[in-house]
Amino acid sequence: MAQLLNLSDVRGTMKKLLVVMLSILCLAGCGGGGSSEMTTPAPAPVKEKLVGEVYSSPAELATSELKVNVGYTGNLATSRAIKAAGMASILDLLFMAPVADGQGNLRSAIAPDTEQKLIQYANDNRDLLVAGARVLITDEVFADSGDATDSVVALERQLAALRTAVMLVRKHLPQVSVGITASPYAAQGKPNTVAYILKAIALADWVGTDPYWYGDPANIQYLHEWSRTFHGLAKQANPQVETLFVAQAFRFPGWDLAIFNSFIAEELGYAEQYDGIVFFGWQFVSEIDIDTAGMYFPAATKQLYRKYLK
Secondary structure (H helix, E strand, C coil): HHHHHHHHHHHHHHHHHHHHHHHHHHHHCCCCCCCCCCCCCCCCCCCCCEEEEEECCCCHHHHHCCCCCEEEEEEEHHHHHHHHCCCCEEEHHHHEEEEEEECCCCCCCCCCCCCHHHHHHHCCCCCCCCCCEEEECCCCCEEEEEEEEEEECHHHHHHHHHHHHHHHHHHHHHCCCCEECCCCCHCCCCCHHHHHHHHHHHHCCCCEECCCCCCCHHHHHHHHHHHHHHHHHHHCCCCCCCEEEECCCCCCCCCHHHHHHHHHHHHHHHCCCCCCEEECCCCCCEEEEEEEHHHCCCHHHHHHHHHEEE
């Protein structure tokens, strides 16, 4: 009887060992067992870089020579065409931009009907105001300081007005990404204005800069230095801010072509560090002559933009 009990115990033990061994094999085959190779997380998907163009009409989407995934326009029909084309849109809310106050101080107050305009815009354009949609509320902040001496008093008035505009957009359109742009010419030789541009960036979700060259060789080094450093300065002011480089795609016929080509080549190199690039002037050139547009550039100049051409 004792021998039978011992044999039964052995058989039971063997069954248990067999179950344990099978469990271990199953875990190894199914990726379990604590293998560091199997538990390494997959790399995060690479985010597509934002590349955009400034448009004035829906027709320009079809005629564009640029490979883009976002469009900016002040025309709502064009904004809807951009959305229909499967691209992201930067919406024009420049009616939010501060205006002159009662004492004639430029960009120092919000127009009395601004909030009502914003509410109406929100009601009329719900289809465009999707979560994450970028909106531009002021262009070239502090470009008109109203004081050539770089006055902190004038800059503080303008910053307060901008802060009010940002507050109103966040109140009525909390889902959007609020943006501003900054011009290097507004800051040239004005350290206080530079400091206030950085304060404005701290209020925004995205910031663009437009270092256009207007034919004066004396400005080239300053513009290059601005383009080279602005992205980093913006990130210091607001680590979460999205930076957009507004690239020049227009040229007046009187400008030296060789100098222009050299300038653009270097600028496009600096643009690589920014979170996105938006081209102005390839088709739409606002109030300047259409002959200045990038689509009419000579072949050698167009080649400078080849990375972004279809």
